[in-house]
Amino acid sequence: MSDSSQHQPRTVQVTRYVTPLREGGSLPAIAEADDGFLYALKFRGAGQGVKALIAELIGGEIARTLGLKIPEIVFARLDAAFGRTEPDEEIQDLLKASVGLNLALHYLSGAITYDPAVTTVAPRLASEIVWLDCLLTNVDRTPRNTNMLTWRQELWLIDHGASLYFHHSWQNWEEQSRRPFVQIKDHVLLRQAAELEAVDKEFQALLTPARIQAIVHLIPDEWLTDGAADGTAAERRQVYFQFLTSRIAASDIFVKAAQDARKSLI
Structure with missing residues (x-):
């Protein structure tokens, strides 16, 4: 995880939905990506949609510029086939609505x-x-x-x-x-x-x-x-x-x- 003010977010491919992070309208989740790391994944198909992702990206990168501690922010790509095996209908609908580019933060295990x-x-x-x-x-x-x-x-x-x-x-x-x-x-x-x-x-x-x-x-x-x-x-x-x-x-x-x-x- 880089604290550089010149930080350029990487793009990862989401490979596994692990578990929802908490109750609520936005339903963020812990997910695994193709780099082997776990991320707190924010979905474009949730609540406020891409505007919440834009605010997350801008806010996080401004904070990083100021020297504050922010988990690494990445773009997280979801394929159309990703949610087909998800048994929970609400989560499956969220995944279908989030095909394409989403946002994720490196999951701080044990925090x-x-x-x-x-x-x-x-x-x-x-x-x-x-x-x-x-x-x-x-x-x-x-x-x-x-x-x-x-x-x-x-x-x-x-x-x-x-x-x-x-x-x-x-x-x-x-x-x-x-x-x-x-x-x-x-x-x-x-x-x-x-x-x-x-x-x-x-x-x-x-x-x-x-x-x-x-x-x-x-x-x-x-x-x-x-x-x-x-x-x-x-x-x-x-x-x-x-x-x-x-x-x-x-x-x-x-x-x-x-x-x-x-x-x-x-």
């Missing part, structure tokens, strides 16, 4: 869910993760569902599929790019995030327009045009680029909102 009651996160790391989630408008890092794992005594980030919620409607994305992220008040690490100002300066320098351009160019064209009534893949990719670069340039807005929300907790 445990981060528990804020057991493990305290240092202010610097907490600030980095809070800043990331403000940028991505990630609503899914709460005490109820932390979406972080402890593995080999380090904190790893997973599940960014609920990020970038502007792309579910595409309306007013310019305005949304400059809005504070009010849901940050529910973030599991907000109380510890005492170094947001310092993190903001460093992360702005890392997330250059060229780096954001490289990340959005990783999005497969077929995901960008899946179910789209209008707009080419290039046009949609450009919106992601403009949304992210605008949000980074106006990061003082979401940093101040996070600092204000934190004051009410301490």
Whole structure:
């Protein structure tokens, strides 16, 4: 697993469906690929479809650029014949709807869910993760569902599929790019995030327009045009680029909102 900011996702062929990861609408699963590794597989045929995969890819690769721990992200190809022997009808339907290119994260065997009651996160790391989630408008890092794992005594980030919620409607994305992220008040690490100002300066320098351009160019064209009534893949990719670069340039807005929300907790 590489932490390089120049990370280019590999493509693997899914060879075996092992087991569902948890209950829920998206039904992610543990699956084996042709490289012999196990992956947490996110299906294009689930819930929010390819938009959740796009958010997962962008969020994960931005986090990697910032030096945060992210399991290796790969593109995972599913053949039409793959689900025919699956006895569970719901899972079989999901596999049929997910033929083609999906997304998967290297499965961290033995990892445990981060528990804020057991493990305290240092202010610097907490600030980095809070800043990331403000940028991505990630609503899914709460005490109820932390979406972080402890593995080999380090904190790893997973599940960014609920990020970038502007792309579910595409309306007013310019305005949304400059809005504070009010849901940050529910973030599991907000109380510890005492170094947001310092993190903001460093992360702005890392997330250059060229780096954001490289990340959005990783999005497969077929995901960008899946179910789209209008707009080419290039046009949609450009919106992601403009949304992210605008949000980074106006990061003082979401940093101040996070600092204000934190004051009410301490």
